[in-house]
Amino acid sequence: MHKDEWQEQEHQEIQLNPIFIEIVDLEGNSMDKSPNLGTNRLLFHPNWSSKEGAWTINIGGQEVRQKQMLLKHEGKPEGYMLLATSFEEARELLDNLRNILLILYPGILISLFLTMRYLAGKSIQPIQKIISKTNQITQSNLNERVPVLDQEDEIGQLTRSINELLNRLEQSMIREKQFTSDASHELRTPLSVMRGTLEVLIRKPRTSEEYVKKIQTALESIDRMSAMIDQLLALARVERSGESMKDEVEIMSFVEEVAVQIEKETGREVRFQTEESIPVFVQVSEKSLQMILNNLIQNAIKYSDGPIDLEIQVENGKPLIFVKDQGYGIGEESIKKIFDPFYRDPSALEKLIPGTGLGLAIVKKLAQESGIEISVSSELGSGSAFRLGF
Numbered sequence: 001m002h003k004d005e006w007q008e009q010e011h012q013e014i015q016l017n018p019i020f021i022e023i024v025d026l027e028g029n030s031m032d033k034s035p036n037l038g039t040n041r042l043l044f045h046p047n048w049s050s051k052e053g054a055w056t057i058n059i060g061g062q063e064v065r066q067k068q069m070l071l072k073h074e075g076k077p078e079g080y081m082l083l084a085t086s087f088e089e090a091r092e093l094l095d096n097l098r099n100i101l102l103i104l105y106p107g108i109l110i111s112l113f114l115t116m117r118y119l120a121g122k123s124i125q126p127i128q129k130i131i132s133k134t135n136q137i138t139q140s141n142l143n144e145r146v147p148v149l150d151q152e153d154e155i156g157q158l159t160r161s162i163n164e165l166l167n168r169l170e171q172s173m174i175r176e177k178q179f180t181s182d183a184s185h186e187l188r189t190p191l192s193v194m195r196g197t198l199e200v201l202i203r204k205p206r207t208s209e210e211y212v213k214k215i216q217t218a219l220e221s222i223d224r225m226s227a228m229i230d231q232l233l234a235l236a237r238v239e240r241s242g243e244s245m246k247d248e249v250e251i252m253s254f255v256e257e258v259a260v261q262i263e264k265e266t267g268r269e270v271r272f273q274t275e276e277s278i279p280v281f282v283q284v285s286e287k288s289l290q291m292i293l294n295n296l297i298q299n300a301i302k303y304s305d306g307p308i309d310l311e312i313q314v315e316n317g318k319p320l321i322f323v324k325d326q327g328y329g330i331g332e333e334s335i336k337k338i339f340d341p342f343y344r345d346p347s348a349l350e351k352l353i354p355g356t357g358l359g360l361a362i363v364k365k366l367a368q369e370s371g372i373e374i375s376v377s378s379e380l381g382s383g384s385a386f387r388l389g390f
């Protein structure tokens, strides 16, 4: 049918988009073929099924893609039509694509790598600034801070955290320096008193009463110094030991025992009071609690003349211990400073009440280490109440 179609260019020649056609019978004997096949033949597949796709063969040195179709006449298979077309262009396209990919792929990879390196470098630039600044900060320039570049992102948060850490370090350095200078000052005072007393004593011969009096003054200075050194050692021990071991302490009997013991030792009335009747247990270092109560009661004894009250209240199942006196009280100005090391109220100095100003600093440290909350309320002339919460 339409045999003249075979005269068209694509069936005649093999240079430009040739289409090869061959008709075979059911055994594969060639019945007719397009002129461009010349003496070549297309490849016949005897066991062909219509599901099979196309295959590649070689005709006259050219790669071609071939297909096989069943020809029927009035529903009866009569033969096959073999169709083939040049695969050269497709091959060229595939080759070009492969070459382009071979060049592009490493190119893209390299440029991606370089871009990423650049971007990563740019994004860690602020971190490098932080590193170089923190490396510069030492004990001598602890007041300097890392500049905060961006307030919101993680790097901004990191910078702020580092600055807060520096703040805390600076504050503790300042406190440490202040403490050392206060300690030297406090130790120098009794030493100067002692030196002065002894110098006066050797200037000329004295009566034996004068010798006794002056030596007594010197001994008082020595006592003051050794009390202070004891307190300093106690403070250093608390700081060094860190968080102390906790015991299960029954507060009612523990505080009552402390009251009885101190009353016995000092001869001052220490009254134990509570409205609770059931035992209350807390997890606390017994030794620390004993030291805290001792210090507070010794202060109450020093700064008052009347009886001392040790009171326990229970709030939401948690005990509160009060150490109360009806003594001189603490002024508004002093109350903020009494827990500072070496702070002594001017009235205590005036009244010549012995002390080092370290007792409450030790109490505060011990309370911090043991997880006890300490607060004070006081009124000048009517007494003070120290409150311990667990």
Ligand code: ADP
Binding pocket: 299, 300, 303, 304, 325, 327, 328, 329, 330, 338, 339, 343, 344, 345, 346, 348, 354, 355, 356, 357, 358, 359, 360, 361, 384
């Ligand atoms: P010290 O008693 O050796 O002076 P502390 O650290 O124990 O040192 O106390 C600091 C200061 O707090 C005291 O100098 C005193 O002025 C004041 N203070 C402490 N406890 C009381 C109290 N119960 N009543 C009045 N003042 C007190």
